[in-house]
Amino acid sequence: MSDQSLNGPIPSSVNSLSGAATRTAAVLPAAGRGVRLGPGSPKALRQLNGTPMLVHAVRALARARAVSLVVVVAPPGGAAEVRALLDEHPLPETVGSTVEVLVVPGGETRQDSVRRGLDALPADVGVVLVHDAARPLVPVDTVDAVAAAVRAGAPAVVPALPVTDTVKQVSADAGRERGTPEPVVATPDRSLLRAVQTPQGFDRATLVKAHQRFRSPGEGATDDAGLVERLGVPVVLIPGHEEAFKVTRPLDLVLAEAVLARRRVNDGF
Ligand code: CTP
Numbered sequence: 001m002s003d004q005s006l007n008g009p010i011p012s013s014v015n016s017l018s019g020a021a022t023r024t025a026a027v028l029p030a031a032g033r034g035v036r037l038g039p040g041s042p043k044a045l046r047q048l049n050g051t052p053m054l055v056h057a058v059r060a061l062a063r064a065r066a067v068s069l070v071v072v073v074a075p076p077g078g079a080a081e082v083r084a085l086l087d088e089h090p091l092p093e094t095v096g097s098t099v100e101v102l103v104v105p106g107g108e109t110r111q112d113s114v115r116r117g118l119d120a121l122p123a124d125v126g127v128v129l130v131h132d133a134a135r136p137l138v139p140v141d142t143v144d145a146v147a148a149a150v151r152a153g154a155p156a157v158v159p160a161l162p163v164t165d166t167v168k169q170v171s172a173d174a175g176r177e178r179g180t181p182e183p184v185v186a187t188p189d190r191s192l193l194r195a196v197q198t199p200q201g202f203d204r205a206t207l208v209k210a211h212q213r214f215r216s217p218g219e220g221a222t223d224d225a226g227l228v229e230r231l232g233v234p235v236v237l238i239p240g241h242e243e244a245f246k247v248t249r250p251l252d253l254v255l256a257e258a259v260l261a262r263r264r265v266n267d268g269f
């Protein structure tokens with residue numbers, strides 16, 4: 001099956017403009033290569049304890065009370081494979097509701113991929129959570145808390161943690177050759193810094209507007225809330241969770257599998 005057929009039109013029943021936009025959906029950008037993780041399959045397809053990272057991430061979102069739709073943004077050319085993986089790995093049972101999962105192909109940058117996911121949302125979605133597939137172990141309580149804060153009226157909500165390392169600022173033109181000493185320009189007050197995570201939650205119209213207004217070339221934005229800030233819309237932080245860390249480098253895989261092992265022990269398996 002081609003990507004195009006998987007990205008086909010959404011049934012008109014869900015595209016209808018009648019009725020309020022009351023649903024909460026999640027967009028899961030999973031189209032990155034994972035260059036920093038080293039050679040291998042696209043990062044979201046790499047396994048953690050035998051299950052692909054993106055399946056862990058979809059399950060984490062599907063467990064949230066509010067989420068009734070997950071749009072997975074697959075690696076370009078990989079949508080059919082992702083659809084097959086999702087069909088092989090069922091979602092957890094949720095009380096009284098089924099979670100719909102759509103798959104669309106991604107783009108060159110994270111920002112492109114998120115925009116493609118937003119384009120696939122049906123009209124009845126009013127709240128959107130954007131969550132990195134590379135944060136497969138986010139606890140359901142964090143997802144629920146972000147969704148609840150948006151549903152309570154905040155247009156943009158971001159989970160965040162205090163920064164533990166001291167951060168140094170360097171100049172934009174500092175020697176970029178690896179190993180070359182870089183002059184330090186400043187040391188920001190660490191107590192005023194936060195490290196942000198996902199899912200980031202938004203009023204749908206606000207996020208769509210931000211993505212339409214700031215289509216940047218190059219790398220694009222690494223964070224959706226940053227685009228919303230540029231619109232002048234307030235963004236608020238709520239407490240994140242250490243298990244919502246991003247799998248970026250090889251050591252993160254070791255940590256993720258250790259977290260899963262600890263959960264298994266605690267859950268009595
Ligand atoms: N992402 C995406 N489309 C892209 C690039 C990134 O959907 N073109 C997604 C990744 O799949 C990931 C999330 O955005 O879930 C966060 O990006 P990051 O951790 O940087 O993942 P990669 O871009 O895959 O990793 P790297 O930067 O090391 O290549």
Ligand code: MG
Pocket residue numbers: 032
């Ligand atoms: Mg990246």
